[in-house]
Amino acid sequence: MKITVIGAGNMGGAIVRGLVAQNAVAAENITVTAAHASTLDKLKKACGQGLNTTTDNAEAVAGADVIILAVKPWLLLGVLEEIAPRIAFREQVIVSVAAGVSLSQIDSTLQRYSSDRVIFRAIPNTAISVAASTTLLCRGDNATDKEVELVNAVFEPLGTVVELPESRLNAAMAVTSCGIAYVMRFVRATVEGAVELGLSPDQALGLCIDTLAGTSALLGKNGSHPEAEIDKVTTPGGLTIRGLNAMEEAGFSQSVIKGLRASLPSKD
Numbered sequence: 001m002k003i004t005v006i007g008a009g010n011m012g013g014a015i016v017r018g019l020v021a022q023n024a025v026a027a028e029n030i031t032v033t034a035a036h037a038s039t040l041d042k043l044k045k046a047c048g049q050g051l052n053t054t055t056d057n058a059e060a061v062a063g064a065d066v067i068i069l070a071v072k073p074w075l076l077l078g079v080l081e082e083i084a085p086r087i088a089f090r091e092q093v094i095v096s097v098a099a100g101v102s103l104s105q106i107d108s109t110l111q112r113y114s115s116d117r118v119i120f121r122a123i124p125n126t127a128i129s130v131a132a133s134t135t136l137l138c139r140g141d142n143a144t145d146k147e148v149e150l151v152n153a154v155f156e157p158l159g160t161v162v163e164l165p166e167s168r169l170n171a172a173m174a175v176t177s178c179g180i181a182y183v184m185r186f187v188r189a190t191v192e193g194a195v196e197l198g199l200s201p202d203q204a205l206g207l208c209i210d211t212l213a214g215t216s217a218l219l220g221k222n223g224s225h226p227e228a229e230i231d232k233v234t235t236p237g238g239l240t241i242r243g244l245n246a247m248e249e250a251g252f253s254q255s256v257i258k259g260l261r262a263s264l265p266s267k268d
């Protein structure tokens with residue numbers, strides 16, 4: 001499989017590094033672009049000199065089976081216009097990772113170049129850099145199972161892939177992609193609190209990481225409901241309920257819910 005990644009930032013760069021590190025795609029079979037050559041030089045150092053790099057997006061799409069668009073959302077349609085005349089539609093599958101740009105917006109941009117377009121949206125999270133992404137996948141209307149398999153072959157080595165309808169993508173993205181930042185903020189707050197209680201920052205962070213792993217295992221392996229697990233921790237008249245109530249008094253659950261709501265792309 002040959003892949004072209006347009007945009008070598010946090011997401012595009014992580015996809016390229018991840019695919020090479022997991023031996024899923026050889027560096028020689030990946031072409032990657034960025035706005036600046038210096039970004040590409042760094043990526044080449046990380047992935048090996050075999051990696052194909054260029055700042056010419058249109059030139060980069062030649063020969064790819066899968067073209068991944070990983071530029072900022074407001075640049076996406078312009079970049080599509082730039083590469084569209086060079087895309088071999090149907091032979092080449094297009095995957096956008098841009099948040100908030102719909103399949104129909106992408107399709108409208110491409111319709112004057114071909115009547116047979118295969119488009120996907122994939123929303124990974126930054127854990128893709130450690131092959132632990134939850135990648136959300138939406139297929140365009142005319143994508144075949146074989147094309148879905150091809151796109152899965154890109155993202156499955158980098159974590160788990162969850163296919164869902166586009167109508168639920170933004171809600172899921174708030175949980176999985178924005179969620180990395182929200183959980184990190186929880187971790188940061190925990191470390192700040194634990195330092196006040198007398199732990200060193202390193203020790204607090206280590207304990208918090210272990211506790212996250214334990215929480216994850218309880219939910220994932222036991223299939224428990226969070227509230228059932230909370231019940232097991234909160235001894236009546238004990239310490240945890242005092243902590244939980246103090247957190248709720250400060251608006252913990254409402255803050256999280258409000259944050260998720262605010263994470264939806266605006267409809268302008």
Ligand SMILES: NC(=O)C1=CN([C@@H]2O[C@H](COP(=O)(O)OP(=O)(O)OC[C@H]3O[C@@H](n4cnc5c(N)ncnc54)[C@H](O)[C@@H]3O)[C@@H](O)[C@H]2O)C=CC1
Nearest residue numbers: 007008009010011012034035070071072073097098099177
């Ligand atoms: N960072 C995240 O957690 C996630 C990001 N996304 C999406 O991924 C996309 C990229 O985001 P990031 O990687 O975070 O941004 P970034 O700013 O780190 O990377 C963007 C890259 O695009 C390159 N670029 C800019 N203009 C270009 C052009 N005309 N041609 C080729 N390359 C160009 C830049 O040099 C940069 O390397 C966005 O659309 C974002 O919505 C999706 C899910 C999660």
Ligand SMILES: O=C(O)[C@@H]1CCC=N1
Nearest residue numbers: 098099173177178179
């Ligand atoms: O904040 C953003 O817009 C991107 C999309 C999801 C995570 N990061």
